[in-house]
Amino acid sequence: xxxxxxxxxxxxLVREPQRAVYDRAAAYKILDxxxxxxxxxxxxxxxxxxxxxxxxxxxxxxIHGSSASRMLRNLxxxxxxxxxVTLIDGLVLARSIFNHSMNYRSVVVLGTAVAVxxxxxxxxxxxxxxxxxxxxxxxxxxxxxxxxLKATTALRLPITEFSAKVREGGVIDDEEDYAFPTWAGVIPxxxxxxxxxxxxxxxxxxxxxGYAKSYTRKRS
Amino acid sequence: xxxxxxxxxxxxLVREPQRAVYDRAAAYKILDxxxxxxxxxxxxxxxxxxxxxxxxxxxxxxIHGSSASRMLRNLxxxxxxxxxVTLIDGLVLARSIFNHSMNYRSVVVLGTAVAVxxxxxxxxxxxxxxxxxxxxxxxxxxxxxxxxLKATTALRLPITEFSAKVREGGVIDDEEDYAFPTWAGVIPxxxxxxxxxxxxxxxxxxxxxGYAKSYTRKRS
Numbered sequence: 132x133x134x135x136x137x138x139x140x141x142x143x144l145v146r147e148p149q150r151a152v153y154d155r156a157a158a159y160k161i162l163d164x165x166x167x168x169x170x171x172x173x174x175x176x177x178x179x180x181x182x183x184x185x186x187x188x189x190x191x192x193x194i195h196g197s198s199a200s201r202m203l204r205n206l207x208x209x210x211x212x213x214x215x216v217t218l219i220d221g222l223v224l225a226r227s228i229f230n231h232s233m234n235y236r237s238v239v240v241l242g243t244a245v246a247v248x249x250x251x252x253x254x255x256x257x258x259x260x261x262x263x264x265x266x267x268x269x270x271x272x273x274x275x276x277x278x279x280l281k282a283t284t285a286l287r288l289p290i291t292e293f294s295a296k297v298r299e300g301g302v303i304d305d306e307e308d309y310a311f312p313t314w315a316g317v318i319p320x321x322x323x324x325x326x327x328x329x330x331x332x333x334x335x336x337x338x339x340x341g342y343a344k345s346y347t348r349k350r351s
Numbered sequence: 352x353x354x355x356x357x358x359x360x361x362x363x364l365v366r367e368p369q370r371a372v373y374d375r376a377a378a379y380k381i382l383d384x385x386x387x388x389x390x391x392x393x394x395x396x397x398x399x400x401x402x403x404x405x406x407x408x409x410x411x412x413x414i415h416g417s418s419a420s421r422m423l424r425n426l427x428x429x430x431x432x433x434x435x436v437t438l439i440d441g442l443v444l445a446r447s448i449f450n451h452s453m454n455y456r457s458v459v460v461l462g463t464a465v466a467v468x469x470x471x472x473x474x475x476x477x478x479x480x481x482x483x484x485x486x487x488x489x490x491x492x493x494x495x496x497x498x499x500l501k502a503t504t505a506l507r508l509p510i511t512e513f514s515a516k517v518r519e520g521g522v523i524d525d526e527e528d529y530a531f532p533t534w535a536g537v538i539p540x541x542x543x544x545x546x547x548x549x550x551x552x553x554x555x556x557x558x559x560x561g562y563a564k565s566y567t568r569k570r571s
Binding site for chain 2: 138141167169170171172173174176177178179180181182184191211212213214215217219221222224225226227228229231233235237239241259261264265268269271272273274275279282283301302304306309310311312313314315316317318319320321322323324325326327328329330331332333337338340341346
């Protein structure tokens with residue numbers, strides 16, 4: 132596993148260590164399938180957790196900053212953050228309450244986020260964010276102007292210290308519980324895109340593009 | 352709006368304040384539809400964000416602690432946390448990149464979480480967590496024994512200081528962009544339960560129960 136990485140004491144999994152996936156490629160697959168992260172940061176001693184969008188290029192995570200403006204006050208120096216991406220795949224109904232679980236895939240990235248200030252890098256980061264969510268959309272949209280670029284913040288976070296965790300498969304009950312008379316199994320959960328809804332003021336002749344009609348989070 | 356609440360400086364929305372929902376009932380509807388929260392807490396100056404399950408009773412949030420054991424080290428005194436629940440409803444494709452958005456509903460609760468130590472309250476909290484995720488399942492499962500109860504941690508967090516945020520509906524473009532020749536609209540996103548998968552060691556005659564066959568997050 133040339134792609135394996137060594138966890139730090141902060142990212143070594145404490146709970147359910149058998150679910151740890153110390154493999155960069157596996158972690159990136161989770162990051163690439165998700166599109167909403169939860170960013171944790173500190174303001175006056177109080178932790179805040181804010182959902183926002185993100186994108187990845189190589190070993191760097193770019194985070195959309197506009198919905199996390201509390202975070203941005205002291206950003207010039209960089210701020211310690213935790214970025215967590217969680218995909219929920221199902222509910223695991225064991226025979227015992229204690230062994231109930233969820234199937235999920237999650238990645239936790241720790242580090243210091245800094246604002247992207249260089250205009251060219253910021254534009255590239257916004258394109259990355261956009262293409263991460265809807266590949267193909269950037270080229271068909273009205274591009275950001277200077278004022279909009281200034282009003283948007285993108286953060287850069289190196290994917291250096293991180294952990295990934297995966298729980299998949301079926302029920303694991305204690306041996307003596309298999310005789311307990313109840314149903315057991317998994318309820319799969321999937322996030323499904325619906326039929327795209329045209330904007331009311333759509334210009335004539337603007338058909339739903341393929342990237343909206345066949346929207347998917349699956350990445351090759 | 353008798354149910355309205357007054358935000359504190361920490362929970363007053365800074366970004367997109369028009370999306371704020373300062374109504375307790377509306378916030379509770381979001382909390383009741385979700386079942387995974389992201390808990391933010393601090394360890395040695397570093398924020399951590401961990402996904403875990405939760406349940407609500409009246410104005411109290413109970414959080415499942417087992418997947419957040421780093422958090423639990425100093426829990427006797429109570430620890431400052433931020434609990435965020437986010438439901439993603441769709442992608443909003445505007446004509447300009449800048450006005451692209453997501454439809455979502457989120458709640459942020461700030462406060463001090465304490466461990467539930469009283470055995471009766473802990474059992475009640477675990478039942479609440481279970482019924483929050485799958486109503487009806489608790490009674491049909493093998494109940495927790497003393498050892499399992501000890502191995503599980505539930506946290507209690509009063510829903511006192513919180514904010515809710517909702518973005519719904521269609522595209523909002525700048526007036527001059529409506530002539531830009533591209534498709535615009537919303538891609539709805541829904542989390543759908545699939546057909547339940549029987550455990551391989553299911554006892555004969557154990558049919559899929561209604562709460563699994565017709566699983567839904569909709570709450571009345």
